[in-house]
Amino acid sequence: MKPPKFSYLRPNNLSEALEMLAEYGDEAKIMSGGQSLIPLLNMRLSTPAYIIDIGRVEELKGIRDEEDSIVIGGMTRHADVEKSPLVREKCPLLSEGIRWVGHNQIRTRGTIGGSIAHADPSAELPCMLTALRGEIVIVSNEEEIILSPEEFFLSYLLTSLEPNQLVKEIRFPKIKKGSGYAFEEVARRHGDFALVEVAAVIELNTDGTIAEAKIALGGANSVPFIPEGTEGFLIGKLPDDSILKEAAVLQIDELDPEGDIHGSKEYRRYLSGVLLERALYKAVERAREGVIA
């Protein structure tokens, strides 16, 4: 299992990278951390003529504090996000969920933009970004555009990225006061891709009723799934155990997970309900405790 032949290009800055993409886009593949691309090369599932390694493009690295969002450059490594005190304070869901991404040896190389662009429906970052209603900033040598996760993730490993575009940065909305969050996942072993995962943020009113519920499920459909009916059901309700139990299974029949040797379709559906209940419970608990004051 060795990569096929390709020409290796290593731009030193973003404009060089975009020029290369414009020239070779159809035959090129962007490599950021390579933690998804290199296995695909090793197994010859991907055979690009050119690899554009954006590992040295400094403009694509780093974590910024903006008004409503934490903005993370596409080339920022998982390990840097995991260690960031800024992310822990302003976007704690991300700090919690990112520890589920592969193992330490993967997170030292893998990047946020790479995970988003790879669009594995079981991956943690697409799920968290969708739950948070974040945005993806895409750039080409012609324009810069901002897309919602729903516009960006089209299907299993398929995004709206054109051959001349790359993921510049990702905007993760900051958590609001009076909110709680939770990330729940079941994988066969620590570090494996999720069988199912749930990311949830719940905001409570001062009277204890739910002001806002933002949820996404990963691994249950070909793209991260937003259970809009469940979110709507929760708003205005006092979240006691029976309400959360009812909410968790409301849309289970709409999920369409792939069944395989690690878990049947039915099991994954059932698991989605279990994890959603746990996530809602934990998010509500945290909101009540006033973790985010």
Added chain:
Amino acid sequence: MSMNTVKIKVNGRLIVKEIESRWLLSDFLRDKLGLTGTHVGCEHGVCGACTVLIDGEPVRSCLMLAVQADGLEVETVESLAEDDGSLHPIQKAFANNHALQCGFCTPGFLMSVKNFMEIHPDVPTDEEIREAISGNLCRCTGYSNIIKAVKEAYVLKC
């Protein structure tokens, strides 16, 4: 064929070589430099046998191209023992605790543990050790003795 000249510091020695861009770092270390201590198991980033340190951080060398390591510093398992052959404390602890049976996975474990002990200087709990070695698979020794060895490594280090 796409050739690239790379300058990589491997175990303290600067290596300058012209290589094909498709070479994996693991194969470069083994076949071009003869450093066969780095073992290649699954070749798609699952088993952890090929773990090396890049600028001090653990990385799977089968998921990195050698050209990506241009300008960086690589440490392999060969860097652990002293020149006179005396073992590193982590290696001694593995030997003392029968933490290796066939030894195939051991180089990856040693490099992961080396980094873990650097970023986690306080004596860890079993749970923390389990998480630290979760990216390395062992199919014959079993993990209990490896966990014992990591604990002893903390004692030997002092």
